[in-house]
Amino acid sequence: MKFSKKLITWYLQNKRTMPWRETKDPYRIWLSEIILQQTRVAQGLPYYLSFAEAFPTVFELASATEEQVLKLWQGLGYYSRARNLHATAKYIVNELEGVFPDTYKGLLELKGVGDYTASAIASICYDEPTPVVDGNVYRVLSRYFGINTPINTTAGIKEFKGLAIELMDHEQPATYNQAIMEFGALQCKPKNPYCIVCPINDSCVGLDKGAIGELPVKLKKIKVKKRYFNYLVYDNGNQTVLQQRLGKGIWEGLYEFPLIEDEKCTVDTIPTTQTFKEMVNGGEYVITPFKEEPIVHKLSHQHIYTRFFIIKTDTNLLLQGIQKNVNRQEIHNYPVPILLGNFIDSFFKV
């Protein structure tokens, strides 16, 4: 039997039930694919359900504010996905009369939709025979064919895509693409794959060579940077101060407390900063660290050593630039990084 047919047979017997497998509505498929980029099904599922309920069609999503979208996305990470999701929804509604492109090529034009996502939507919704190549596919193909070309190089990306095109099932594109991904997720797992009971273990080159543990090959890991975030949590009784992160960089579009990024910030140095002086404007204050030890927030590419300084004051805070006063009750409505969300939940208990 053909490689693709074997995977499809396995898939039909082993696939999980998932809400986006109950529809071919391009809006729902697109939504699920964006949410699942670099994200496990278990983590993305509750977000998919929330979005599908809050925004049943692309029209409701397009009508939302970016802040609403970011708030619903809070905690999922890679927030550019949420901004692109919203921008694309508005584009589909305003320029395309609410109708999604129905080809791989057309889908590729959408913000936040790259090669993988365009292939996924085109195949699942329109049965276009264009193969998906995600982390699962790299693993399955590298093992089955014993390919040790690093998957995160131009040569590797090209080689695996070419192979995927050859293997593509032209009779059942939608089923085949989901089959190979599900096979990678459940059977040909990163660690401890079930090779003993694998339906294609009789022709797996990687298994034959005892190389399953070394495949796929991936080049070098990134080095982690350290950063030091000191948040000024103003508290004049019923209000605090928030500001939005603008421009490029981490957490773009999300809100946070006024920030001093500096390794040596302390209770004693804060009153010497320009931003603090302008804010309290000569008034009385007491600064207390929330915790003595910094909270280390670990991201894949940086470790953020974070301290929250509580600034009790009765003075009228002088807001600067993008800063805004926020009531204790309102603070939970703002989209914030999970790091701040955790702090807010403990400090501003409802």
Next chain:
DNA sequence: AAAACGGGGGG
């Protein structure tokens, strides 16, 4: 070609 972009889970 390399770096940036989150957060959580598994071993």
Next chain:
DNA sequence: CCCCCAGTTTT
């Protein structure tokens, strides 16, 4: 602690 996850965009 390290790796990986239904990747894309920017530098």
